[in-house]
Amino acid sequence: MPGKQSEEGPAEVGASEDGEEEGLGGLTVEELQQGQEAALALEDMMTLSAQTLVRAEADELYEEVRPLGQGRYGRVLLVTHRQKGTPLALKQLPKARTSLRGFLYEFCVGLSLGMHSAIVTAYGIGIESAQSYSFLTEPVLHGDLMAFIQPKVRGQTPSMPPSLTCLPGTATGNTDAVLGPPGLSYPPGLP
Ligand SMILES: Nc1ncnc2c1ncn2[C@@H]1O[C@H](COP(=O)(O)OP(=O)(O)OP(=O)(O)O)[C@@H](O)[C@H]1O
Numbered sequence: 172m173p174g175k176q177s178e179e180g181p182a183e184v185g186a187s188e189d190g191e192e193e194g195l196g197g198l199t200v201e202e203l204q205q206g207q208e209a210a211l212a213l214e215d216m217m218t219l220s221a222q223t224l225v226r227a228e229a230d231e232l233y234e235e236v237r238p239l240g241q242g243r244y245g246r247v248l249l250v251t252h253r254q255k256g257t258p259l260a261l262k263q264l265p266k267a268r269t270s271l272r273g274f275l276y277e278f279c280v281g282l283s284l285g286m287h288s289a290i291v292t293a294y295g296i297g298i299e300s301a302q303s304y305s306f307l308t309e310p311v312l313h314g315d316l317m318a319f320i321q322p323k324v325r326g327q328t329p330s331m332p333p334s335l336t337c338l339p340g341t342a343t344g345n346t347d348a349v350l351g352p353p354g355l356s357y358p359p360g361l362p
Contacts, residue, residue, distance in 0.1 A: 183347070187330050189330075213279055213280070213283070215274075216279040216282065216283070217272070217275040217276065217278075217279050219283075220275055220278060220279055220297055221271065221275055222305075223297070224298065224299045225296060225297065225298045225299070226299050226300075227298060227300065228300045229250075229261060229263065229298050229300055229303070229305050231253075231261065232252070232253060232298070233251065233252060233253060233261055233307075234248035234250060234251050234253055235248050235249075235250050236248070236249040236250060236251060236258070237249050239260055239310065242262075244264050244265075244268055244269055245262055245264035245265060245268075245275075245303070246261065246262075246263055247260055247261065247262045247263075248260070248261045249261075249310050249312075258310050259294070259307045259308070259309075259310055260291075260307065260308045260309065260310040260311070261305050261306075261307055262305060262306055262307075262308065263303045263304075263305045264277070264303060264304045264305070264306065265302060265303050266302055267302075268305055268326045269303075269304060270320065271304070274297070274304035274306075275297075277306075278293070278297050278304075278306045281293040281308065282295055282307065285308065285309075291308050291309050291311055292308060292309040293306065293307070293308045293309075294306075294307040294308060294309070
């Protein structure tokens with residue numbers, strides 16, 4: 172999460188006389204500090220989340236309605252809460268292919284990014300079952316953004332659908348986006 176440059180301009184330290192950066196990868200000191208703080212905050216969040224995982228079989232708590240999608244590491248199901256009937260998206264990552272740390276990373280990055288109004292909300296519920304780790308997010312039922320993206324043709328930019336909600340990036344760095352509820356619009360300034 173790089174921050175803004177200071178008003179004095181980039182405060183790159185370690186620049187050699189010929190202008191080459193030394194070890195900061197083009198980041199300012201401020202950006203580097205912000206990145207380090209964010210990494211520490213993420214580590215704290217992962218530690219706390221590990222302590223609060225619900226130990227249960229997901230299907231005891233939630234009833235499967237239908238699959239929503241399949242990723243490289245797991246699948247996403249539309250489920251309903253067995254008592255309340257609330258619709259939710261349940262992302263399940265098999266333990267055979269996902270370490271606890273990998274799960275916590277994806278869960279916590281989603282929690283942090285999910286605070287943005289244009290990104291799918293994560294509900295902060297992580298579940299450890301015998302064979303899988305899972306977490307719950309807002310279900311987005313209006314289709315997948317990828318279906319609306321046309322290849323760029325001769326400088327034309329594809330028109331954006333009126334309302335979009337982005338899924339947070341995954342542990343692999345991918346970002347997906349799916350169409351969101353009508354009230355949520357993709358803000359033009361969002362990177
Ligand atoms: N909250 C959601 N609501 C609706 N559909 C979703 C939701 N989350 C995921 N999906 C669908 O499920 C698919 C798989 O998502 P998932 O997060 O498992 O993998 P991914 O991010 O596509 O890729 P990766 O393999 O890198 O994890 C998505 O492409 C999307 O179509």
